[in-house]
Amino acid sequence: MKFLSRVFFAPLARLVFRPRIIGRRNVPKSGGVLLASNHLAFIDSVVITLVARRSVSFMAKAEYFTRPGFRGWLSRSFFSGVGAVPVERGAGAAAQEALDAGLEILEAGDAFSIYPEGTRSRDGRLYRGRTGVAWLALTAGVPVVPVALIGTDRLQPEGGSGIRWARVTVEFGEPMDLRGFGPASSGRARREATDAVMEQIARMTGQEVAGVYNEPPPATVRERVGRWFGRERR
Numbered sequence: 001m002k003f004l005s006r007v008f009f010a011p012l013a014r015l016v017f018r019p020r021i022i023g024r025r026n027v028p029k030s031g032g033v034l035l036a037s038n039h040l041a042f043i044d045s046v047v048i049t050l051v052a053r054r055s056v057s058f059m060a061k062a063e064y065f066t067r068p069g070f071r072g073w074l075s076r077s078f079f080s081g082v083g084a085v086p087v088e089r090g091a092g093a094a095a096q097e098a099l100d101a102g103l104e105i106l107e108a109g110d111a112f113s114i115y116p117e118g119t120r121s122r123d124g125r126l127y128r129g130r131t132g133v134a135w136l137a138l139t140a141g142v143p144v145v146p147v148a149l150i151g152t153d154r155l156q157p158e159g160g161s162g163i164r165w166a167r168v169t170v171e172f173g174e175p176m177d178l179r180g181f182g183p184a185s186s187g188r189a190r191r192e193a194t195d196a197v198m199e200q201i202a203r204m205t206g207q208e209v210a211g212v213y214n215e216p217p218p219a220t221v222r223e224r225v226g227r228w229f230g231r232e233r234r
Contacts, residue, residue: 019047019168022171022172027053027111032109034112035048035172036144037201038148041120042120043155044120056112057085057111057112057113058114106136116197126209126210128210129197130194131191131194134193138179138189145175146176146200149169176200181193
């Protein structure tokens with residue numbers, strides 16, 4: 001299914017995205033590898049897997065696989081075909097389940113992509129990376145390929161509907177071996193390794209570095225109040 005989807009969708013992607021692809025050979029043809037990218041638009045994961053030299057799995061909301069009817073079938077077929085893995089998103093146990101699913105993919109010798117920022121940037125800045133990227137790479141013993149996406153926010157603007165015609169750039173950096181930072185069990189090793197990955201992504205994208213974590217807009221008054229008091233305690 002993945003092969004057929006790539007055969008069909010990859011040429012279509014090149015027509016729609018008109019991608020400028022740099023460093024494609026930096027993605028190993030085989031073996032486990034973690035792709036760590038900046039995040040500008042929902043479509044980023046689809047762009048990465050369709051322009052990479054091999055299928056790259058990524059996490060997608062479970063709702064895309066459970067919708068009823070014909071549109072639901074189309075959604076399931078598309079996301080399954082391009083390598084998406086359903087996951088319940090959220091903090092705590094749900095976040096760990098997502099990491100565990102990614103670890104299973106890496107240990108099986110496949111490629112997996114992750115956004116260290118956690119959620120897409122709404123102002124174009126590059127936010128601080130969360131250490132799950134280092135935990136995955138160090139636990140699985142795989143290299144990290146930093147990825148720079150430029151222009152996908154024009155391809156799918158924030159708040160817009162559908163896909164626009166836009167030129168995008170996808171750059172795959174040289175693989176990074178994070179083992180020199182220490183074991184996955186070390187919080188310091190995970191932090192320093194993650195910062196190194198984010199520094200490389202920043203060099204490649206040229207984005208302004210925010211220096212703080214990227215948090216999605218609070219959905220409820222309770223979340224707003226909780227975050228306000230959380231900032232007061234820091």
